[in-house]
Amino acid sequence: MDRKTLALALSAGLLLVPGVSYGQNAAVTPFDKLPDWSGVWSMVGGTIFDRATQTGEGGSVTPGVREHPPYNAAYESKYMGHLALRDADRYPDVQTNCGVPVGFPRILNLPDAYEFVVRPDVFYIIAENGGNTMRVYTDGRKLPAKEDTWGTYTGVSVGHWEGDTLVWETTGLKGDRDNDSILDRTGLVLSDTASITTRMRKINQDTLEAKMVINDPKALTKPWNVTKQFKKNKPGLFLYDYGCAENNRNPVDTKTGKTFVLGPDGKPVN
Amino acid sequence: MRLVHNVVFAAVVLAAGSLAIQPLLAHHSGAGFSKDTKEISGTVKEFQFTNPHSWIQVNVEDESGKIVEWSVEWGSPNQLGRDGYRPSTFAPGTKVTIKLHPMANGALVGGFIAAKMPDGKTIGKWDGD
Numbered sequence: 001m002d003r004k005t006l007a008l009a010l011s012a013g014l015l016l017v018p019g020v021s022y023g024q025n026a027a028v029t030p031f032d033k034l035p036d037w038s039g040v041w042s043m044v045g046g047t048i049f050d051r052a053t054q055t056g057e058g059g060s061v062t063p064g065v066r067e068h069p070p071y072n073a074a075y076e077s078k079y080m081g082h083l084a085l086r087d088a089d090r091y092p093d094v095q096t097n098c099g100v101p102v103g104f105p106r107i108l109n110l111p112d113a114y115e116f117v118v119r120p121d122v123f124y125i126i127a128e129n130g131g132n133t134m135r136v137y138t139d140g141r142k143l144p145a146k147e148d149t150w151g152t153y154t155g156v157s158v159g160h161w162e163g164d165t166l167v168w169e170t171t172g173l174k175g176d177r178d179n180d181s182i183l184d185r186t187g188l189v190l191s192d193t194a195s196i197t198t199r200m201r202k203i204n205q206d207t208l209e210a211k212m213v214i215n216d217p218k219a220l221t222k223p224w225n226v227t228k229q230f231k232k233n234k235p236g237l238f239l240y241d242y243g244c245a246e247n248n249r250n251p252v253d254t255k256t257g258k259t260f261v262l263g264p265d266g267k268p269v270n
Numbered sequence: 271m272r273l274v275h276n277v278v279f280a281a282v283v284l285a286a287g288s289l290a291i292q293p294l295l296a297h298h299s300g301a302g303f304s305k306d307t308k309e310i311s312g313t314v315k316e317f318q319f320t321n322p323h324s325w326i327q328v329n330v331e332d333e334s335g336k337i338v339e340w341s342v343e344w345g346s347p348n349q350l351g352r353d354g355y356r357p358s359t360f361a362p363g364t365k366v367t368i369k370l371h372p373m374a375n376g377a378l379v380g381g382f383i384a385a386k387m388p389d390g391k392t393i394g395k396w397d398g399d
Binding site for chain 2: 113237238244247261263264270
């Protein structure tokens with residue numbers, strides 16, 4: 001093969017590489033057709049994942065507070081167990097040990113600040129808390145086959161735009177398989193069979209809304225609908241890194257569920 | 271008592287006057303803070319302006335005349351920074367009075383409510399919790 005033939009062959013090969021030239025994919029929405037979700041956002045309300053079904057007054061760690069997902073008997077029983085531990089201040093949130101991502105859908109249930117980065121080929125959720133990141137590919141690819149996923153905290157997500165609404169599917173979640181992924185501190189969990197359809201759009205200039213439909217044949221008796229909203233903050237704010245392990249004086253013992261408080265000498269005082 | 275922890279941070283934010291981003295969730299859940307309010311006066315030893323939470327270390331003379339070190343937990347420096355606070359807010363050597371929610375077990379640790387500085391200025395919700 002001479003050099004000219006080789007060059008032509010290489011060029012043809014490059015054109016076949018998936019994802020390189022997303023702009024040529026008719027399904028991909030170009031920049032000038034995408035909505036403006038720039039700025040700094042913060043979640044509306046506290047960190048109860050499903051406020052619409054909350055009973056009891058208070059936050060996620062307040063005894064008596066719970067939500068009512070359409071759990072089957074086995075997962076309702078599991079949730080009741082978590083609630084009992086929570087009420088006794090012994091339900092461990094592994095996030096307190098600064099080691100693993102919060103995953104999806106909990107990444108849409110965090111305090112502090114968010115950025116939502118809209119590009120033709122991918123949508124990024126950047127949460128300052130954690131810090132946590134999620135990617136939703138919008139370059140026309142398909143979700144991987146089930147046998148090509150292995151269960152991760154955030155799973156895999158593929159989406160597309162329907163006008164000003166981003167619609168994405170998430171699968172490949174590890175759920176409660178390893179007891180290290182929750183939705184909030186009441187002890188809500190999903191299983192490793194969960195899949196979630198999310199529709200996210202601006203409902204007014206300063207409010208983004210994400211409506212999730214959660215299916216989970218192992219844990220739920222019917223689809224679970226949850227809506228989260230985010231308010232835009234004043235312009236010009238700086239976001240920072242969140243070095244969770246920088247000075248974590250509240251590690252949790254995942255075996256007993258106890259949250260320690262470390263004194264100035266680094267030893268627990270409780 | 272775990273709710274108190276969130277209330278503490280909510281109070282901080284309200285007092286700070288920047289309501290944009292509320293640190294609604296403490297990094298950890300319950301840590302044994304009571305609903306009681308306690309006031310301590312002493313000298314700032316160190317202000318740990320660090321994630322996931324800030325800590326104000328204060329040397330305080332106890333009832334027996336002995337100097338003991340209190341640890342006062344505050345919010346994330348990310349949010350505190352956006353609210354205008356800096357590592358110099360509690361400079362070492364500063365005389366300060368702090369209102370806090372003490373731990374129920376009597377440990378010298380508490381959740382920050384408010385502080386009064388030497389010039390009389392206050393930080394947080396000094397007049398009511």
